[in-house]
Amino acid sequence: MSAPRRRARGDGAPPILVVLGAVAAALFVVPLVGLLDVAPWSRMPDLLTDETVVDALALSLVTSLAAAGASVLLGVPLAWLLSRTRFPGRSILRAVVTLPMVLPPVVGGAALLVSLGRRGIVGQPLDSATGIVLPFSIWGVIVANTFVAMPFLVITVDSALGGLDGRHESAAATLGASRAAVLRRITLPMIAPAVKAGAILAWARAFGEFGATVTFAGNLQGRTQTLPLAVFVALDGDRDAAIAISLLMVAVSVAVLVVLRDRWWTPS
Incomplete structure (x- = not known):
């Protein structure tokens, strides 16, 4: 006797799952609908072209792109070391690297401030040797953004390296290719x-960063005030401006999800 035919997915879903799933979906949909409902559409062009918003948008783009670039430059080698080498404390280092993903951002900002500030264990000799002061500067924004964004790239690349079929690399090494050549011609393309x-995720995380930035770099309009900080300030003075900036950031975030949909959200 043949086995009973399986039901198509979604057929006869238990009512409790439907109810709970609908509540979960509403948790994400309702806030977005609320923003769209109260959005000052007639004032939107004026609000989004205000000097404060333009400055914050420009600063957000520059610092988030710089943070994404730094994440790639530093994060790919770090991911390779974590995935392909064995050394004492590797598991501890992996945990520390991913810590900013779960750490409250304001705590990360405080840690950056006490270590990289003018009197910090790194900040003080850096200031004495070069005159560079990171807090309350655009460089401080980039450092804070990189701190919270790089872990997303590291875990993405680390996972990819761990899932590679090593036969191609082994074959290249057997044919006489150096380790650097294997890395450049085989591993990195794969x-x-x-x-x-990972770079897109790092950029998106940096673009929306708030807590570490405001703690470490401050909230100086035209200097360190990014879009999330501009929203925070606008909520106390101009609610319409806060909503307009929020919708701008939602649009950017949706665009990022669309870019990544084929990699992580392809229906099975």
């Missing part, structure tokens, strides 16, 4: 999609 996805 993990290029993961690097791209």
